[in-house]
Structure formats: C-alpha cells, structure tokens
Amino acid sequence: MIFESHAHYDDQRFDPDREELLLSMGEHGIETIINVGSDLEGVKKTLSLAGQYEFVYGAVGIHPSDISDLDEEVYGWLKEQCSLPKVVAVGEIGLDYYWEKEDGAKSSQRYWFCRQMELAREVGLPVIIHSRDAAEDTLKLMQGIHGEQIPGVVHCFSYSPEMAKEYVKMGYYIGIGGVVTFKNAKKLKETAAAIPLGHILLETDCPYLSPEPERGKRNSSCNLPYVAKEIANIRGISYEEVVEATRENARRLFTKVK
Numbered sequence: 001m002i003f004e005s006h007a008h009y010d011d012q013r014f015d016p017d018r019e020e021l022l023l024s025m026g027e028h029g030i031e032t033i034i035n036v037g038s039d040l041e042g043v044k045k046t047l048s049l050a051g052q053y054e055f056v057y058g059a060v061g062i063h064p065s066d067i068s069d070l071d072e073e074v075y076g077w078l079k080e081q082c083s084l085p086k087v088v089a090v091g092e093i094g095l096d097y098y099w100e101k102e103d104g105a106k107s108s109q110r111y112w113f114c115r116q117m118e119l120a121r122e123v124g125l126p127v128i129i130h131s132r133d134a135a136e137d138t139l140k141l142m143q144g145i146h147g148e149q150i151p152g153v154v155h156c157f158s159y160s161p162e163m164a165k166e167y168v169k170m171g172y173y174i175g176i177g178g179v180v181t182f183k184n185a186k187k188l189k190e191t192a193a194a195i196p197l198g199h200i201l202l203e204t205d206c207p208y209l210s211p212e213p214e215r216g217k218r219n220s221s222c223n224l225p226y227v228a229k230e231i232a233n234i235r236g237i238s239y240e241e242v243v244e245a246t247r248e249n250a251r252r253l254f255t256k257v258k
C-alpha cells in the first residue's frame with residue numbers, strides 16, 4: 001500500500017467530489033495520506049479532514065507565499081494544534097523566491113521559516129519544507145539553525161542531485177512526485193537515481209503536478225503508481241520495492257502515524 005506524503009485535498013478543486021474521491025483511496029492502493037496546510041484557511045480545513053477520515057493525517061504550517069496570514073497569535077494557535085493526535089508534521093514551510101522577488105518580503109519569508117522550524121523543534125514534530133528558486137538561502141538557513149537536529153522532508157524537490165545529497169547528509173528525506181515522469185525532468189530523474197532509496201518519499205502535491213500520462217489534469221493520490229513505476233524504472237528495481245521502501249521511510253519520519 002502507498003503512503004502519500006503530500007496532498008492538498010482542502011483545495012477547492014476537490015469541492016465537487018472530495019468525499020467520493022477520498023473514500024475510493026483504499027481501492028486505489030492508497031493507505032495513508034498527509035494533507036498539508038499552506039495558508040491559515042487550509043490548515044483549518046486540514047484539521048477537519050484529518051478528523052473526518054481515519055487514514056488522513058495533517059501537517060500544520062504556513063507556506064512562504066502565505067506568510068501574511070502569520071502573526072504571534074496565529075503562531076501560538078498553530079503550536080496548540082501540534083499536540084492533536086492526528087497532527088504529524090509542521091508544514092509546509094520554507095522559501096519561495098519564484099513568486100516573491102522583493103527583498104523585504106524575502107526577508108520575512110526567512111524570518112517565519114526560522115520561527116516555524118523552531119516550532120517543530122519545540123513540539124518534537126518533523127518538518128515539510130517547500131523551497132523554490134531559493135536553494136542557497138534554504139540550505140544556509142537550515143545549517144545556521146542546526147536543521148539537521150530536526151527531522152524532515154524537502155518536498156517536490158527541484159534542485160540538483162548534489163543538493164539532494166547535502167540534504168540526505170543532514171538526515172532529510174526527498175519528496176518526489178509527478179514531475180519525475182516528465183520527459184524534460186533530467187535533474188529530478190538523476191536525483192531519483194543518485195540518492196539512497198531509504199531517503200525517498202512519494203508525494204503528489206495534488207491538485208497540482210499530475211504525472212504522465214495525466215499531465216495537465218487535476219492530480220490526486222490515485223496517480224501515485226505512475227510516480228512509483230518511474231522511480232522503479234530509473235533505479236532498475238521493482239515497483240513493489242519502491243512502494244514498500246517509501247512507505248517505511250514515511251512511517252519512520254512521521255512517527256505519529258498509526
């Protein structure tokens with residue numbers, strides 16, 4: 001059975017059929033799903049989905065593009081949610097310089113990324129990191145706060161294989177999703193081959209980033225077999241081995257998952 005480590009079923013694109021889709025996950029071989037909050041509203045919806053479905057767990061955190069949602073009060077509230085039994089991670093948090101080019105705003109992103117890393121350290125939860133067009137700053141910042149002491153995953157990994165190895169050295173997992181099936185995703189295919197299988201997690205980031213042959217359509221966890229098959233091809237191992245190893249990896253990282 002597949003462990004889906006990063007989904008956004010709170011997204012409005014699932015409004016028409018969310019219930020039906022989630023109830024079909026078992027038939028599609030999906031055992032566990034982590035729904036990841038990105039803005040404050042998304043975190044609230046994540047908590048309610050985790051309450052509603054036994055196999056859905058939640059990550060609470062504010063995405064770098066949504067840090068305008070954050071202040072001390074919200075931060076304190078996020079911290080309280082971390083003690084709920086079904087909240088298994090802090091995320092997604094990080095840096096996104098693709099959507100943000102302005103220096104002052106980038107510096108706020110760094111501030112709240114640090115704060116939310118410290119939150120994870122305090123509550124003893126792993127982190128789910130989003131990093132886009134900010135490779136150098138993300139690594140520097142994490143090294144500066146002894147990020148290697150906080151377990152976590154760099155989700156939707158988009159940097160070089162060399163950078164992936166740096167994170168693996170820090171003990172981090174690398175989240176691989178639909179992009180690995182794209183013909184032009186040379187770097188990610190190299191990364192999927194270069195890092196130890198024991199550090200790979202399967203993820204969709206749905207509704208975004210559908211794998212081939214569903215590229216361009218709304219994504220869901222039901223498409224994860226395409227991702228696992230591609231990783232198996234790249235590494236020359238069986239599909240079952242990829243599914244089993246990534247499931248074990250996720251359960252090792254997200255220790256609150258039952």
Ligand code: NI
Nearest residue numbers: 006036092205
């Ligand atoms: Ni995401």
